[in-house]
Amino acid sequence: MAACLPSDCLLNIFSYFEGDARSLHSFLLTNRNWCLSVVPLLWRRTFYITSHSNFSSKKRSKLVVTYLTCLDEKIIPFSSTSTASHKPRLPTFDYATFLRGFDFYDVYHAVGNWYAFQTPERRRKISFDRFHDMSDDECRKLFITRELMKQFIRSSPIIDYLALDAEQSLPPQCWSLSNFSDNHNSLKYIRTFVCRGNANKQEVYAALSQWCQNIEFLSIHGIGKDDPSGESLSNLIKVQRQLREFVLWNGTRDQLPQIIRALAFRGEKLKSLEFRFCDFSKSTPLETLANSCAGLKTFKLIRCGEIHSNLSESCLTPVFLDLINLDLQGTYISSESLDVIFKWSNINLRSLHVESTGGRFRIPKILESIASHCLNITYLKVRTKKDKLSQLATLLRSCRNLHSLKIYGSPPDRLFFFVQDTDDELLLSLRQTIPINLKTLVLKTDCAFTSLAIDAFLKDCGTELKHFEYVSYGSVWQHLNVMKKYAKRRGLEIEKQIAGNYKELLMRELGYIIMEFGKIS
Template structure:
């Protein structure tokens, strides 16, 4: 008799495979029990498919997802589609093996509309709207416990406002909400009545006013930890600030995005328990002037991904807060800013930065002064340090705990086979012995030549390379907002 692992043991194993979609798909084919366990995990957040497969296959996968969802629709919804001449093929004429919608823990209204708009590209807008309504209604009726809800209104090809038939108790478990400010106020009212345990809220301001219902929803939360505010055009978040500052004691993560240099950021100083702060203002950082003197005693992660017109504000901020920072991410190529990292941030473990081609000594200074540094991300391109001289510098000067290099390159790589082999040989002779991860991320995919593949495999087998990866930079890499549709 063949030995079978208990169900709870298989569940535990499969949970660790959540990010390994290829293996989970293989598990579907083993037997009914393996299929039942793995399909639940795969359908928790089915919308992430576009980050896990090549672009040319995304429409095919989207079509498969939609046809499966159509097969799961109740007969009443299928009849509505039929009456409106909406004919969508399904994988089988029989009933589906599973209630796929019921496995969902992440509901993205935007991704449902995106899939329908792309797959049903030859249907008219009313037919797309009807299909969206029926699919969304099915999710609302079938989901048992929702963790994340995503509902933005800027996707204009299908009507934005969705009428939710009711809000069942599964929203009590909702942990994350991503939405636009101009959604029908009734939506925010019903949420505020039942949903009080949100830990993360993302708001995109798409209107000049904010409804009282949205303010009440924010105010009613008990343990808000993560806040993301996105401003577009000349919109404003001023009238929502009183609701936000009620969470000044619990908030630990804040992301501000905008292009309006008249917005006041003085309220940010009230969040004294911030551990992570991301400041993504386009073209200007005049707003940052208000924060340069503020001290955040618990701040560990700072991200400023866009170019700063006045890096002196950031330098002053580092002088006041750099000692406690563990991670810094900058899109600036300022020599003064890079030197200030070495001076004011001695306890960094991770760093992402740009170096001009005359800043090799600055890189060495950072290595000498930041002895806890384990990982560095460096942007390469015209006018920047070369990959070869960075590799040579890492071997000679990187701290003892250093174990990861990420190379971001918007132009063809200048690395030749000899450069890589010399780097790995020199790394082999370093003390202490530690494996290194080398990740190359490019603006366009570029496969590795066969001879380089052989070299990489050789040094992997010797334990010198822990991980080597070359991949195309995608939207998630550029903005780190994997579900903003």
């Protein structure tokens, strides 16, 4: 019956195996009808599959050979890809027409695998452009990479994924979009665009602004020194009618104001925003984005330092109502602004990573604020100090859906020995409040616990932990014995255990314990 299914049905079924090259290859050997349905799917993401799966360099080399047979013999002589006695057999299909996306680095890496199998005689027969301060071998590999990219864009009717490496160490002639200006029709279908590197990128932004208006995912790793105000990238953002996800690394203080305004302009469809190592000292992203990005579900500000905001409790306009994931790792926002965000996104917020100490902002009641507003949260990661953990019981009583709780901070100092008993009391006060759904618990801040306290905590804990980390006091072997007893009582097996002591002489009683448990099969 399967052999009689129409091609549309077969293609829909085979699409579930798009990332499984071996299964797809076995399907195409079934019969001619299956082969015709599988081949376009198997060759859609060839470079991604071979780069991120367990493929040998020889198989990646064969992939390049297949594409090279379709190139002009004047560029890549047949003698460089086969024996000199005969020309290689032309492929059954024009495989380049099936390709729907590629990454410059993946293509270059595959070409490098192919080039390593070529004899010196074959290498010398390959045409190439000479690039400054590069060896002939490197020039040949870059030249072939560029010619293959031209072939893909010229042959494929649709390129929906494109990633470029705009590195200063690479000649612009190899990756610049100006190479494709004569055959750019397929590029107007780009849905995902990634541009890495720190080279000049204005030409890239200008070309894409002209060709593409429906990019859905845009990731920029460094805006480029030739765009000091971010104007070119802002123009690219403004013309995208379907932009849903945006990622930016290393934005400067002068570039970010225009970028933020452009994102606000296209905010109606944005679902995810991520900024890493960006300097917001000349902009206020929270106010600009809060109202314009009403449907935002993921907001990440990673290692962005202090961010000024005028959001306060007097704010009556809803902000970030649909927010599900908020990540502020290494970023500091005032407690007033956080309270406003928690207040309006409370129903939907599920995942939160927040810093309560650092910078000029201190958040004295961060856990209580989360407990008051974010009742449905399932994942919480907080960097804080021991003096804030008195709020932890309130958090655990309110957030009964917690699946993962991770609390990090500075390790105990040398004065720890005089206050150690209070830490055991803190842990024991939590044992009756642990949510039944909690599976991951990490307590690695400036407090430590004895094996007796850990044993009592685990006996009265109402859930089965799968991952448990903490700072230990006393012999780590006693702590490991407690863990073995816990696993035996619960019918669990220890899948991973890491234990050790701090090396400083005055902290020799302090250690660290990392345990992972699983069901006995």
